[in-house]
Amino acid sequence: MKHRLPCTLVVASTLCLALGFESRAEVDGPFGMENAMPKHLSQQDIERLSINDLVAHGRALFLAKFTAAEGAGRPGATGAIVPTAAEPTGASMFMRTAGADSNACRGCHNDPITGGAGEFVANAFVSEGFSDADFDTVDPQFSNERGTPALNGSGLVELLAREMTRDLRAIRRVAAAKARKTGGTVRVALRAKGVSFGHLSLHGDGFMDVFELEGVDQDLLIRPFSQKGVFTSLRQFSVNALNAHHGIEAVERFGAQHTDTPDFDQDGVNDEMSAGDVTALVAFQALLPAPVSVMPDKANHAAVEQGRKLFEGVGCATCHVPELALDSSVFSEPGPYNPAGNLRLNDVAAPLSFDIDVSFLARDDQGRVLVPVFSDFKRHVIADAERPHFANELLAQRFVNRDEFLTPRLWGVGSTAPYGHRGDLTTLSEAISHHGGEATASRRAFEALDNMDRRRIIGFLQTLRIPVTEVGL
């Protein structure tokens, strides 16, 4: 009896060795974990990390093929921007129409570099998303389908929009004070960076009439993101997209403060994306290199310049404004105009702040950076009965009618085929030919040009390229 234990050990050891078993090695770090996100960043991490490390983390998130282990999918939530519970359907985690529809940001934004555009196969379907799906068909007449826009230069885009909002609201503020002082009505022209946004009438009692506004929302907030111009900031766009496309829910929108639960989408994962993570994602996108002009062979340099002049001459530049002047290239995050559900200035002791490289851009005589964005940051009616193509969808999106779109930024357009908000036009000529509504005169002027002049314009546009430079590596 007393020899039995040692005997048993000897037998077991021998057996284990014979079967090839060894003692269990410690598992280190994320080995064997099925998380695509390397880690979560707290706001304290944001303070500690260098901007390069922050951008690298943002890039890692942009590339991450999110997994169920870290919260991908949203069985209990729709893709709506306002946290909205879904009716349980038992549907697959992924669905092309109502989403979630992709694994990673880069799944669509990848052409020609990470953060760029996407071709038709990368289209997404958008709706208000308050129900499971507002449509069951992908017929273009009945679904709002969107091509993937390039994010390059979006830091400068957001800065321009912030400054335009500031300028419009300053006009409003001065006019309101004048109206209050006089007790009468003050009608003011709204202009920001040379772009007219119509008129606003302010009354002595503080109320205002907004029916003369043009291409901007009642709150005079320039929303430069999405093809409808309905998102204020990279942060808001990112938080929306993470939920809609991946089912990854940011705490600042879907967390307990606004939903009373840390797992609003009921996938078993709490607090899926921290505010620090979103800040990193924003920093990465804000610092994606801005599009540049890439000249063709020397023989065509003159044609490019002629194309540019023709572009302006036929009236394209009325809306596709070649350059907007930026006062400051310092990007602060969070921005000043975020609504609740996105980290806001008052939520932090001090914003993250970094400088965007604009050394390659010209400046005006006031020292302002001339951003060659080719847009007026304004919405226009772009379709009519004669040219209905751009109104080929069923649903108004977030108060914006079917035939109205934000003037697309043409910088980088030489790298971002296909074209149109649905990505269903393979050439720039087709895109131009579908311009109706407010662009009718310009389109007709373009069509009246001879073939070579049209080629000069197209050739000029093809020089507007996205640099093939990855960031955050």
Place this chain on the structure above:
Amino acid sequence: MKRMLFAAAIAIFTVSSAHGFETARYIAEQTGIDHAYEGGWEFFVGGGVATFDCDGDGREDLYLAGGDKPAGLYRNVSTVGGALKFVKLADGALSLKNVTGAYPLDIDGDGQLDLAVLRVGENKLFRGLGGCRFEATNTAWNFDGGVDWTTAFTARWDKGEDWPTLFFGNYVDRAAPGSPFGTCATNQLWRPQTGGGFGHAQALQPSYCTLSALFSDWNRNGVADLRLTNDRQYYRGGQDQLWQVAATGEPSLYGRKDGWRKLSIWGMGIASHDVTGDGYPDYVLASMGDNKLRTLSKGPTRPVYGDEAGKRGMTSHRPYVGGDILPSTGWHPEFKDVNNDGFVDLFISKGNVEAMKDFAAKDPNSLLMGQADGSFTQVGETAGIVTYAKARGASLADFNLDGLPDLVVVNRNAPVEVWRNVGLGTAARPVAMGNWLQLKLLQDGGNRNAVGAWIEVRIGNRTLTREVTVGGGHASGHHGWLHFGVGTAERARVRVRWPDGEWGPWVRVYTNQFARVVRGAAQAQPWLPPGQQTGLLTDLPPG
């Protein structure tokens, strides 16, 4: 890329409370108000505050009952988004003694808010002249203020009428034999006369010592009926009441045959809101002991009310801090979404009547936070509003126009408290919570401000519903911005069912704004607060 500033981003809000949601924080402010509600037995009840904009600057001003001391009118001079400040206006017509409460409304439809002032003794109607000036109009409007002890008021506009029907609820008839028990004074209804003004009072019998009254369209049939909550301390054989008040003729009481169930409580105040989401208003009745939430049980055809206060955590029947385990005494209930999360919250002022031994002496006011699941959670301590004064009337209103509802509380024999809502921050650095929208309505005719209208605010797939009323609370009326917390919604669709039943179109409104919906207009009119936008408002330059 050069990093300019890296002191970045220490999140203040990231730690959620144990409840999951976040509670608004209130800071007591030295506002320039030096006022208390004082007096003997007649002033054990009452102690109201009227909250309204008397000078047209968009900020809501205060008229505070003083009991046996003069009432006080205070102009709101708060900085937009900043500290709360009020300036007492020179004694004028409103500087009356024996005031128990007051309700603002535009009685004569001239665009200036008037005041119905409740008193121990003659009630007074004051016509607003603009600039916070008022003139007494009992004679001009053919209104006999009587001599009763008045503690409740409500009003409605009947279809086609330019002037309102007024209800004055009276308390104990002190001159009756056997007073005070079983001797409730008669309540009165005042109908408008053709051409303006009022005629003679219509008595509503039986009367059961009414402490709060509210004309409300409980079944949404287009006609507001009269809900009264009464004080069982003094009536005998009485109960709470619901009067069917037709445009003409004698009002009639809903009774058992109609499905009305007897409810006998120490009814102090009424607040209405569609808590259950069935499209019909529910009614909180503040009382001693359990507060009630009366919910329509069997549809709109019969006034059958059950109670969901217990189920939803709204009874608030005992002090939650201070060690006193005796029942609470609730007075002024008011619904408002104080953290702008899209789920309405409930404030109830509390305080012993005077020295009732069976009820808590240390009885702090309650703040019950509404949650996504329809329940309510007491957060008074977290919110920072705990004091042990004997509170009476109150009002939740956005005094500094920053989107966060502030709070004023009238106390018996103690100074008025004014609390600034600083969201998740501090007085020096407030931090916004959810998005919000504040609305006013405007239509032609005498009922300019559309009392009796219903507002629907559509955010996502939820609809927030609000009935525009005059009355309720505890001797405290509010007339001004109608506040909606909308959570994370950046846009809202708003439509109005106007008092005559006509639905207006859906109009599109961006949140974090003030706006007015004008009948017949396809777009709302945004309103800009005066002065430089600071603090929580987003009219700020970047950087």
